Amino acid sequence: MSSAGHGYAGAPLAGPNPGARSETWLWIAQRASAALLGLCVLVHLVTIIYAVRHGLSGEAILARTRGNGVALAFYMLYVLAIAVHAPIGLRTLCHEWLGWRSASLNWFIAALALALFAFGLRAGWAVFLAPV
Amino acid sequence: MKMLHVSVWRGGAGGEYRSYEVPRQESQSVLDVVTYIQRNIDPTLSYRFACRVGMCGACAMTVNGVARWTCRTHVAKVVKDDAIQIAPLANFPVVKDLVTDMREFFDKWARARGQFVPCATRRDAFAQVAADSPGRVAANAGIECIGCGVCYASCDVVSWNPDYLGPAALNRAWTLVNDVRDGARRERLAAVAGDAGCHACHTHLSCSERCPKDITPTASIAGLKRAVAVAALKGEL
Structure with a gap:
């Protein structure tokens, strides 16, 4: 076996690792969004439990969210964290479970991220602008 | 009988x-x-x-x-x-x-830049590495690996992703990342990043459970993830 191509004895290795930077940034994005989700899910659950335990009606909830900039900002952040976190995890699942590793997967994942963000924005915006 | x-x-x-x-x-x-x-x-x-x-x-x-x-x-x-x-x-x-056949296993050590790359010359003084310095302590934790392949055979990620470098090669890379005498840190971190490298680890800990030398490759891989992330944030990847 020749040393060339195997990197033995300090010989050059089989070329650079092209995905290193992008994969690392995806990993950072997923970890950062996970940290954000940890906080957002907690606030969201407390909100749900509060609403249920106080028997708030749909109208009573909308009365609190209507024109509420803080609630809108919070849910925008929540939606952003979901739109970043979930597609990256799903991409890894597609790699490992389906063996789907082509460029088409990245397009699918990007579309999924945009869809999650758009639907989330629409929902947050709807309760912000809810008609009286 | x-x-x-x-x-x-x-x-x-x-x-x-x-x-x-x-x-x-x-x-x-x-x-x-x-x-x-x-x-x-x-x-x-x-x-x-x-x-x-x-x-x-x-x-x-x-x-x-x-x-x-x-x-x-x-x-x-x-x-x-x-x-x-x-x-x-x-x-x-x-x-x-x-x-x-152990060839692929050891080729992955080479792909993870498992070779020490000296950066001093014979005219430089000996490097002095304090036994209690953080890098030395981190390297010590993984340095006793003898390449038996038990961790690699126990790793679920290797079984479903044949390109994955595996616990032993990544543990070796981590010991060198912590070696202050080594001159290829940047190239090594780039080599071990990605879905064939440290980011593929699912932290199942089978390698650490089975290692006969009581090494914890999972911790080494976690260390690589942190070091690679810091390098990316600094624009060094």
Whole structure:
């Protein structure tokens, strides 16, 4: 076996690792969004439990969210964290479970991220602008 | 005489288990059992060993479904109903019987930039590395690996992603990342990033559970993830 191509004895290795930077940034994005989700899910659950335990009606909830900039900002952040976190995890699942590793997967994942963000924005915006 | 019922993998990847009866002895290791079969029952049985005392790592096999050093595994520890099953290491191509092909395993050490790259010349003074410096302590935790392949055979990620560098190669990279004398940190971090590298680890901890040297490759891989992330944030990747 020749040393060339195997990197033995300090010989050059089989070329650079092209995905290193992008994969690392995806990993950072997923970890950062996970940290954000940890906080957002907690606030969201407390909100749900509060609403249920106080028997708030749909109208009573909308009365609190209507024109509420803080609630809108919070849910925008929540939606952003979901739109970043979930597609990256799903991409890894597609790699490992389906063996789907082509460029088409990245397009699918990007579309999924945009869809999650758009639907989330629409929902947050709807309760912000809810008609009286 | 009490007999041990031993089921041993014979042939290549498409082989099968064959049964042997081996006299049970006190303080008998699994390697003793394999050696008995080869010397007294079937001399065509192929297996690998060298030191017999847990120094070389050559005799690693799958014993009752678990990767182990056979020289350091007493039969009494693993026997069930007077029977044991012995197979080649998982995740390695089988050459014949209990012998596996280690080439890909060690090529991955090279792909993970597992070579020390000196950055001083003979005119420089010796590097002084304090025994309690953080880098030295981190390197110490992983430095005793002897490349037996038990962690690699136990890793689920290797089994479903053949490109994954594996716990041993990444652990080696981590010891060098912490070596202040090494001059290839940047290239090494780039080599171990990505879905064939440290980011593929699912932290199942099988490698750390099974390592006969009590090394924790999972911690080394976690260290690489942090170091790679810091390098990316600094624009050094």
